[in-house]
Amino acid sequence: MSHEHASNVGRIWKVFGILSAVTILEVILGIFKPESLHMNSLMGMNLLNWIFYLLTIYKAYYIVWAFMHMEGEKSSLRNAVVFPLIFLILYILFIFLTEGDYIYEVFKNSTIKWNF
Numbered sequence: 001m002s003h004e005h006a007s008n009v010g011r012i013w014k015v016f017g018i019l020s021a022v023t024i025l026e027v028i029l030g031i032f033k034p035e036s037l038h039m040n041s042l043m044g045m046n047l048l049n050w051i052f053y054l055l056t057i058y059k060a061y062y063i064v065w066a067f068m069h070m071e072g073e074k075s076s077l078r079n080a081v082v083f084p085l086i087f088l089i090l091y092i093l094f095i096f097l098t099e100g101d102y103i104y105e106v107f108k109n110s111t112i113k114w115n116f
């Protein structure tokens with residue numbers, strides 16, 4: 001009884017290429033900080049940060065998709081794994097942005113000075 005295993009070398013290189021391309025894009029945007037993205041804001045945060053968040057969420061989703069082998073699972077299992085993660089990521093992002101803005105406003109508009 002012989003079991004043949006298909007080679008996944010091509011798939012591994014594809015995943016490596018996609019994740020590398022996204023990471024390289026993030027690094028290039030972080031180094032050059034285009035004025036059109038850095039100086040324009042959307043919902044209280046500049047567009048460059050929104051792009052970083054979206055690319056990071058994409059990478060996290062793709063890592064789960066590829067390395068946890070979610071592409072071969074039923075959609076109900078995929079949804080049970082991915083939807084709570086998306087909700088928690090958006091929730092923690094909301095908390096961080098809300099609290100960070102509050103702290104910034106306290107230091108900006110009060111007699112407390114930036115001493116750190």
